[in-house]
Amino acid sequence: MEECACLCVVGSSRGCQCCQEGQGPVETAAAYEKHIEVDESADECCVGSGGFSSPMLPPPPPHCSLQDLPVELLVEIFSSLPVTDLPSLALACIKFHHILHIDSIWRRRCREEFGVCENLQNLEKISMSYREVYAKLLHPYRHILGLWQLDTEGYRGLLNVVVDGLCITGWTFRPCLNAHVDCPMLFEPTFRIRLTERKSATVECMEGRHSRPHNCHMQIQKDRLTTQCKKTDHRKDSPARLRDEWGRVLVQKVRQRYDCLTYRRLYLPPSQPDDLIRPGLFQCNCSAYGLSIAMLSFHGKYARLTKVTGDSNHSLEIHLMRRIQLPDGEIFRNFNELSRVVQEIDKQVIRERQQQQEDGTEESEGHGWQSPAQPSVRESLAAASEELPVPFVLPVGVLSMDQTYPRTCRMCFYGVDTFTYTVTLNGLACTGRHPGVFILFDENHFGFIWPEMNYFILFSRVQNTFQNVEAPSSRAFLEMLKNIQSGPP
Incomplete structure (x- = not known):
């Protein structure tokens, strides 16, 4: 006591x-x-002793641990954590290990990270859980999601790899003949990655004249994707051109054997507030192969239109500082006057670059692709955007595969089309250069006139949406843009 x-x-x-x-x-x-x-x-x-009375100490707070929280709350917390933290969390204690096996956590992961909206009944039919789908399929193959360019010796294709239900499917763009540029892009399945009954991922080729989906080998690198099929009847359609007795170009599909296909990563250009229009992919009907895909990107004083699919390496350089005035659109009715204006600007551009080479002040490779838009460019484009559209009519004598083009345009700029082709006899690469007029119709349409060839091409924005196409940095995008103009990987 x-x-x-x-x-x-x-x-x-x-x-x-x-x-x-x-x-x-x-x-x-x-x-x-x-x-x-x-x-x-x-x-x-x-x-009395002159001291101070010691204050009473507050009672110690009750001991609380993360393990004491309800399971429902822990599930919500674990679902929002980075996936890289979950393995260490599972080793913390037995309770956390069991909670991380709750399928609702991985169902949320599959939905938020990859857009998987499958229900539990579909998984129960194949005796599989969301955790297995995430750990054995989605997470290991997440690096191949996005756009890829197939580069063969004769034709460049486009591949879109997406999460398709409980599979990962590679869809290849197939050019369609007699299709308008405003039509959506058409894709066909090339390969798929799925989980088998053994709960292991397998890659299956979806092409072949007589065989059903069959196994193929896939090699994944940082910016390269290679597929190899060992089936003897594996053929890949590639378009080829023929001419009839009247000289008209005919197109047919020639089946060529491709045992090994190599793709390289394709990023979409980033968008900036000072861009003339929103960059991205555009369709054009510029060859006998059908619709082709080109990429529009902005780089300070210049814009570039790079051909992604097709049979040649075309790159259109648009000079945003060299605008062609359009007084009521009359310049389009006089084709000779339009050609004269383009030739004068082209001669001036050549003289300026020769002078820069002599003075040692020539712009770096790519003509300042990395430089931001200058104030003069922003002010000029802002003033032009407030102007009223002017009538547009295709000049007399100019040919085009698209007659249903917009009838008004906003502004025009001087541009140069450069392309590279290989001489069959000696294998040398030759480069051509043709100046012309870049015509901006609206946010989703623009065109280009080649006065030397009396030809006009209409470009229309691709309406398909793509995921996992953002470049990790501006440097990575510029490097990718440079590689598109190179040869096969």
Whole structure:
């Protein structure tokens, strides 16, 4: 009892619970009064000695651990954590290990990261969980999602790899003959990656004249993707041109054997507030192969239109500082006047670059592709955007495969079309250069006129949406843009 009284003096003055237990009301009151007397005497002692009474310490907070939280709350917390933290979390304790096997966590992961909207019944049919789909299919093959360019010796294709239900499917763009540029892009399946009954991912080729989907090998690198099929009847369609007895171009599909196909990563250009229009992919009907795909990107004083699919390496350089004035659109009715204006600007551009080479002030490779838009460019484009559209009519004598083009345009710029082709006899690469007029119709349409060839091509924005196409940095996008103009990987 004395020991307890001493502890109560140091602690709270309300009395000791252990002393009060087993005592009646009278004994409890007496003990309480005794404690008060001891406290008062201690206070008087402190005051008389010139000291200070020690304040009473607050009770220690109750011990709380993450393991004490309800399971429902832990599931919500674990679902929002980075996936790289979950393996370490599973090793923390047995409770966390069991919680991380709850399928609702991985169902949310599959939906938010990859857009998988399958229900539980579909998974139950194949005796598989969301955790297995995420760990054995989606996460290991996440690096191949996005756009890829197939580069063969004769034709360049486009591949879009997406999450398709409980599979990952590679869809190849197939050019369609007699299709308008405003039509959506058409894709056909090339390969798929799925989980088998053994719960392991397998790559299957979807092409072949006689065989059903069959196994093929895939090699994934940083910016390269290679597929190899060992089937003897594996053929890949590639377009080829023929001419009839009247000289007209005919197109047919020639089946060539491609045992190994190599793709390279394709990023879409980033968008900036100062861009003339929103960059991206555009379709054009510029060859006998059908629709082709080109990429429009902006780089300060210049814009570039790079051909992504087709049979040649075309790159259109648009000079945003060299605008062609359009007084009421009359310049389009006089084709000779339009050609004269283009030739004068082209001669001036050549003289300026020759002078820059002599002075040693020539712009770096790519003509300033990395430089941001200058204030003069922004001010010029902002003023031009406020102008009213002018009538547009295709000049007399200019040919085009698209007659349903817009009838008004906003502005025009000087541009140069450069292309590279290989001479069959000696294998040398030759480069051609043709100046022309870049015509901006609206946000989704533009065109280009080649005065030397009397030809006009209409470009229309691709309406398909793509995912996982953002470049990790501006440098990575510029490097990718440079590689498109090179040979096969």
